[in-house]
Amino acid sequence: MGPETYDIICDKVAPDSPRKKTYGEIVSILDTFFSPKPHEIAENYRFNCRRQGDKDAAVAEETAEEYLVALRKIAVTCNFGEYLQKALRNQLVFGSKRGNIRDRILEKRDLTLDGALKIAVSMELSRKLRTEIEGGSSKQELHAVHQPRRDSKGPNIAKQNATATKFVSYCNTSINVLGICDASVTLDEKILKLPLYVVESEKHPLLGREWPKEMTLDWNSTAPVLPNKVATILQRYPQVFDSSIGRISNVQATLRLKENARPVFIKARKIPFNLMKTVE
Numbered sequence: 001m002g003p004e005t006y007d008i009i010c011d012k013v014a015p016d017s018p019r020k021k022t023y024g025e026i027v028s029i030l031d032t033f034f035s036p037k038p039h040e041i042a043e044n045y046r047f048n049c050r051r052q053g054d055k056d057a058a059v060a061e062e063t064a065e066e067y068l069v070a071l072r073k074i075a076v077t078c079n080f081g082e083y084l085q086k087a088l089r090n091q092l093v094f095g096s097k098r099g100n101i102r103d104r105i106l107e108k109r110d111l112t113l114d115g116a117l118k119i120a121v122s123m124e125l126s127r128k129l130r131t132e133i134e135g136g137s138s139k140q141e142l143h144a145v146h147q148p149r150r151d152s153k154g155p156n157i158a159k160q161n162a163t164a165t166k167f168v169s170y171c172n173t174s175i176n177v178l179g180i181c182d183a184s185v186t187l188d189e190k191i192l193k194l195p196l197y198v199v200e201s202e203k204h205p206l207l208g209r210e211w212p213k214e215m216t217l218d219w220n221s222t223a224p225v226l227p228n229k230v231a232t233i234l235q236r237y238p239q240v241f242d243s244s245i246g247r248i249s250n251v252q253a254t255l256r257l258k259e260n261a262r263p264v265f266i267k268a269r270k271i272p273f274n275l276m277k278t279v280e
Helices: 003-013 022-034 040-049 062-076 079-096 100-104 113-138 210-214 225-234 275-279
Strands: 142-145 160-161 176-187 188-200
Touching: 003 022, 040 062, 040 225, 062 079, 062 113, 079 100, 079 142, 188 210, 210 225
Parallel strands: none
Antiparallel strands: 142 160, 160 176, 176 188
16 A cells, blocks of 8 residues: 555544554545445436537547447446336437438337447448448549659659548548559669559658558668767757756646546556655
């Protein structure tokens, strides 16, 4: 038991001493403090307010199966008992983000939870396939955005084929893919045919994972780090590379939370006793 936990026990049993309590009583006190029993009415309200793809969802495009898993997680503390299956079925229908799926489910009478889920999953799959088919048929062939250069350096790639590949940036922003074409790449007298994706972006071109798999490059020799540049950086920022513990001073931090954000209690990470003096 760490010193912080011991202080909590002392505060909870005061004015008595923790030594006068049994092991079971101490465990019960700590369990009540760190894992308080959720309020049943509040959990029911949270269950009824949960909607598919809302702010509490892990992803915006939350599927029906993912939505049902989230509902089951909330229902654990709602004490539904024998009403659990009906509560899940009703909320799956009420919280659906697509009206056509809700209408199709409501057409069925004496519907079970499994039946409602099958209808929702089937309609989501058909919508996804329809989008892919319509997207592929409407873009059978794409052409380059810029006119091909005419010079003596070699052939230019003018045609692109449609592709269903989707790109997402590090910031989870969708990147519009215009098409894909086969590029002829020469490396060490070896000719490779590699896919080249054309996207609608003004950023610098990137080398994807498909190309390095086919090319055997010595990255140390490809992008060498010059010793004099390293020495300049070490001399300019000595405090960054010393062995002491860094510390920020004279800086006021501001935390910007999302609107209606809910605070979450997380226990502090315990520090091993052999590192306690170093941290303090």
